[in-house]
Amino acid sequence: MDRQERIDKVYYCLANQRCRYAWNEESDPECKDLKYPSKSDIFPAEWDGKSGQAVCPKPTENNVRYRTLDKYKQVRGADAGFTIYQNGWHLRKNRGGWGEIDHDLGKITCTGIVCQEGTAAKKCKEKLQWRDWQTVGFATWRTNDDSSNWWCREYRTNDNTHPYDDVCVNKPWEDPSMCLTNDVEPSIFVKDIDLKPTDWDYRFGQGGLYWRRTTGDEVNEELDEYGRRVVDDEDRVTGWVDNRTQDGKSRSTNNRCGYQGDPPNSRCGGDTACCSDAGLCGGIRGIPGDHCGTDGVGTKDNGNYDALPLSAPDPPPPPPPSYHYSDVYPTNNTGHDSWQGCWMYYPQLLERGKPLCSWISGWRATKSVCDKKKCPSSYIEETDDGKGKSLLA
Numbered sequence: 572m573d574r575q576e577r578i579d580k581v582y583y584c585l586a587n588q589r590c591r592y593a594w595n596e597e598s599d600p601e602c603k604d605l606k607y608p609s610k611s612d613i614f615p616a617e618w619d620g621k622s623g624q625a626v627c628p629k630p631t632e633n634n635v636r637y638r639t640l641d642k643y644k645q646v647r648g649a650d651a652g653f654t655i656y657q658n659g660w661h662l663r664k665n666r667g668g669w670g671e672i673d674h675d676l677g678k679i680t681c682t683g684i685v686c687q688e689g690t691a692a693k694k695c696k697e698k699l700q701w702r703d704w705q706t707v708g709f710a711t712w713r714t715n716d717d718s719s720n721w722w723c724r725e726y727r728t729n730d731n732t733h734p735y736d737d738v739c740v741n742k743p744w745e746d747p748s749m750c751l752t753n754d755v756e757p758s759i760f761v762k763d764i765d766l767k768p769t770d771w772d773y774r775f776g777q778g779g780l781y782w783r784r785t786t787g788d789e790v791n792e793e794l795d796e797y798g799r800r801v802v803d804d805e806d807r808v809t810g811w812v813d814n815r816t817q818d819g820k821s822r823s824t825n826n827r828c829g830y831q832g833d834p835p836n837s838r839c840g841g842d843t844a845c846c847s848d849a850g851l852c853g854g855i856r857g858i859p860g861d862h863c864g865t866d867g868v869g870t871k872d873n874g875n876y877d878a879l880p881l882s883a884p885d886p887p888p889p890p891p892p893s894y895h896y897s898d899v900y901p902t903n904n905t906g907h908d909s910w911q912g913c914w915m916y917y918p919q920l921l922e923r924g925k926p927l928c929s930w931i932s933g934w935r936a937t938k939s940v941c942d943k944k945k946c947p948s949s950y951i952e953e954t955d956d957g958k959g960k961s962l963l964a
């Protein structure tokens with residue numbers, strides 16, 4: 572190829588997502604191996620420093636599982652007199668890869684477009700309240716077939732067919748021209764967006780994009796492999812590290828916790844909320860707030876009913892309990908050493924209010940008898956002198 576052909580080939584591969592198609596093995600496989608020409612070709616200034624580099628570098632998989640916060644944040648909407656119709660607020664599927672599920676919110680008839688927009692967001696959050704971590708966000712819009720009919724589109728479960736643009740996977744609002752659109756794809760009449768960019772009222776209430784997927788930096792935190800907070804000793808936010816393990820407690824389904832939860836005595840749902848003294852779920856565990864207190868832990872029962880990540884590990888098995896008086900436990904069957912003995916358990920002799928076990932020593936306390944009648948350690952209470960005492964039946 573001559574100089575112009577080499578330059579034209581680079582432009583060809585960079586256009587119309589041919590790099591993506593090449594790595595997806597859909598078309599133009601030669602783009603995968605193409606490199607920027609040498610400086611001797613006097614290429615465009617925009618290619619400075621790229622000589623010899625791949626024009627279409629192999630993409631890295633970026634649809635990694637990150638944690639999803641309990642609360643959605645509006646990240647795209649009309650603000651300070653500006654409209655959002657130019658780039659829109661719906662995700663481009665070919666850029667982020669997120670799956671889509673549409674929910675009909677019905678008619679919203681409160682007065683004013685701004686009221687309708689806020690109510691639509693609230694109704695969509697209610698529909699998605701108990702969705703699992705795979706739901707990362709949603710968009711709302713009013714349709715053009717009815718002045719009060721609203722929809723929301725849930726984004727969840729990246730399809731994993733190929734890598735996507737990192738920003739569109741994690742923070743699509745940061746590059747709206749690449750990641751967002753003002754069209755509902757596929758276009759269906761009853762779902763088409765009611766776009767009236769010249770109407771002042773509509774400038775502030777066309778809908779919005781709400782997001783809860785976090786890569787960690789939104790709350791100034793680092794996440795471990797389980798999606799739990801990791802706090803550096805040199806930069807502690809609250810002095811608290813979430814190293815809890817599963818405890819079998821149920822998860823509430825009514826956004827309340829403790830005895831007010833459903834079922835009763837359940838912890839908050841999701842994996843981040845704190846349980847307040849009032850039995851309400853909210854906030855982000857580890858970050859001080861109304862629900863989480865000054866130490867970032869739920870104010871009810873020292874955080875015992877706070878949300879717990881599903882990925883939290885099971886607790887390690889407890890160490891075997893030490894047996895009281897193990898240093899005087901009989902080592903033979905002669906029974907002549909009066910200083911040797913053991914706690915013995917005779918279930919057939921139990922009486923309510925009487926000790927569960929008896930201390931036996933001397934000739935009756937042979938090793939074989941103690942092994943057979945030995946009292947379970949859980950029936951012996953610790954005492955200051957280290958000898959222990961039997962619990963009562």
